[in-house]
Amino acid sequence: MKLTPKLVLAKAKASDLDSVKKLNCWGCNLTDISIFAEIPNIEVLTLSANKIDTLKNFSQCRRLSELYLRKNLIENLAELHYLTSLPCLRVLWLSENPCCGEDPQKYRLTVLRILPGLHKLDNQVVTEEELAKALEEGEEISAPPASHSNTNGVAEAHQELIPADHVADTESDPLNYSMEETNKIREQLGMKPLSRDKFPSLSSPRETGSSLGKKSHALDAVLLLLKDLNSEELQIVQKTTESRLRVLQRQDTSSEKTSFIQH
Numbered sequence: 410m411k412l413t414p415k416l417v418l419a420k421a422k423a424s425d426l427d428s429v430k431k432l433n434c435w436g437c438n439l440t441d442i443s444i445f446a447e448i449p450n451i452e453v454l455t456l457s458a459n460k461i462d463t464l465k466n467f468s469q470c471r472r473l474s475e476l477y478l479r480k481n482l483i484e485n486l487a488e489l490h491y492l493t494s495l496p497c498l499r500v501l502w503l504s505e506n507p508c509c510g511e512d513p514q515k516y517r518l519t520v521l522r523i524l525p526g527l528h529k530l531d532n533q534v535v536t537e538e539e540l541a542k543a544l545e546e547g548e549e550i551s552a553p554p555a556s557h558s559n560t561n562g563v564a565e566a567h568q569e570l571i572p573a574d575h576v577a578d579t580e581s582d583p584l585n586y587s588m589e590e591t592n593k594i595r596e597q598l599g600m601k602p603l604s605r606d607k608f609p610s611l612s613s614p615r616e617t618g619s620s621l622g623k624k625s626h627a628l629d630a631v632l633l634l635l636k637d638l639n640s641e642e643l644q645i646v647q648k649t650t651e652s653r654l655r656v657l658q659r660q661d662t663s664s665e666k667t668s669f670i671q672h
Contacts, residue, residue: 411441417448430472434459442466456481457502464491465553475500479531483508486516489523490552496642499528515548522547525652526645541652 412434414426421429426448436458445451445466452472457479464483467473474497483506492498501524509516520530521543527535
């Protein structure tokens with residue numbers, strides 16, 4: 410069953426799609442929810458007990474803060490990458506989907522690694538200790554290829570026009586590496602990509618061929634990105650950074666203890 414504008418307006422008791430902020434379509438046997446590309450202001454969404462098999466349709470709902478998807482057909486946790494572009498998402502209920510697997514702890518840590526901004530997952534509050542553990546032990550899952558492409562096929566068409574030798578050069582160029590990584594993050598946050606002339610502070614690729622040079626470029630890319638984030642997005646970065654620092658501090662303490670014992 411396809412979720413239509415008429416059904417949305419009837420359930421939300423709204424006059425137009427732009428005014429829809431809360432929607433409950435529990436148990437409606439839905440399979441096609443592409444309509445959410447036209448509902449940008451949705452904030453709370455209940456779609457449990459349907460037949461939804463992808464999260465791609467939520468990637469443009471940037472005001473979405475609560476998403477309830479219990480008892481659907483999501484098979485792969487890689488689908489969660491479609492939600493990384495949602496800066497306001499704080500509550501996610503995904504249990505009883507095939508992607509949850511047979512190991513509840515592994516599933517939970519992996520979800521929190523991909524979506525560290527969550528405050529509650531499957532009706533359980535996310536603790537700082539749990540988040541730190543997720544960043545360290547959660548499984549790293551690559552995003553679906555489609556999540557990096559332009560919905561109109563523009564990105565693919567542009568890529569075909571780039572000569573093969575030029576592609577090889579850009580892949581080995583630390584400057585392009587950091588720029589592309591930055592624009593990938595900006596794309597997930599719904600921002601416009603930066604042009605090459607926005608990276609004047611980066612060193613020349615010829616000056617930095619080592620892994621240290623790449624780390625320096627990555628840091629510059631992150632600092633440039635921070636300038637364009639709003640308060641909500643910065644809070645996500647802050648929470649993730651603090652959790653990562655706690656993990657590193659514990660590792661440093663453990664290393665110091667090991668070194669002391671050995672000597």
